[in-house]
Amino acid sequence: KAGVTQTPRYLIKTRGQQVTLSCSPISGHRSVSWYQQTPGQGLQFLFEYFSETQRNKGNFPGRFSGRQFSNSRSEMNVSTLELGDSALYLCASSLGTGLHNEQFFGPGTRLTVL
């Protein structure tokens, strides 16, 4: 069974631009969660989607948004990029919602904002 895939793996953008990241969960998994990972802050929860609905949201500004499609694939978008948005963005999929389900992480998208 294929694991969680994320595209692109690396991305360089400039301040003010917007970016869209994609995540394909493990087949059969309906929950996708997004995290931002930085050296100083560790992993921080962005949001969770289940059956195309946002179920939980972390403490990030409205510039960070996401969506989930009927095939469970998910995208996250960051608008008006800031230097501080440079990070590794990870998505994780699980069978069900409720964050007690084991999450399987993808390799991440490394975003660099110049």
Next chain:
Amino acid sequence: GESVGLHLPTLSVQEGDNSIINCAYSNSASDYFIWYKQESGKGPQFIIDIRSNMDKRQGQRVTVLLNKTVKHLSLQIAATQPGDSAVYFCAENTGNQFYFGTGTSLTVIP
């Protein structure tokens, strides 16, 4: 707010020795905990989890201990191998979302 922290940012052990990685959490309502391993260039990999109604759980070469009294979690790796070199971090869940520590970098010395 919640805080999940690790006592030591780095840990070096000799191959074959046992490793112990510690984690403190602040929310007494947290009821589910996970240890992850993250190798360079990869996403976090699930190692072992434990629910708050347990104080010990064992896996293959790994043991997680939970002390709810002092809000402390530890990961023990038996017979540490070079392939265990990675960043390890714990995560706590209060039922709403996961909170992660920043991680401990484990280096195994051959």
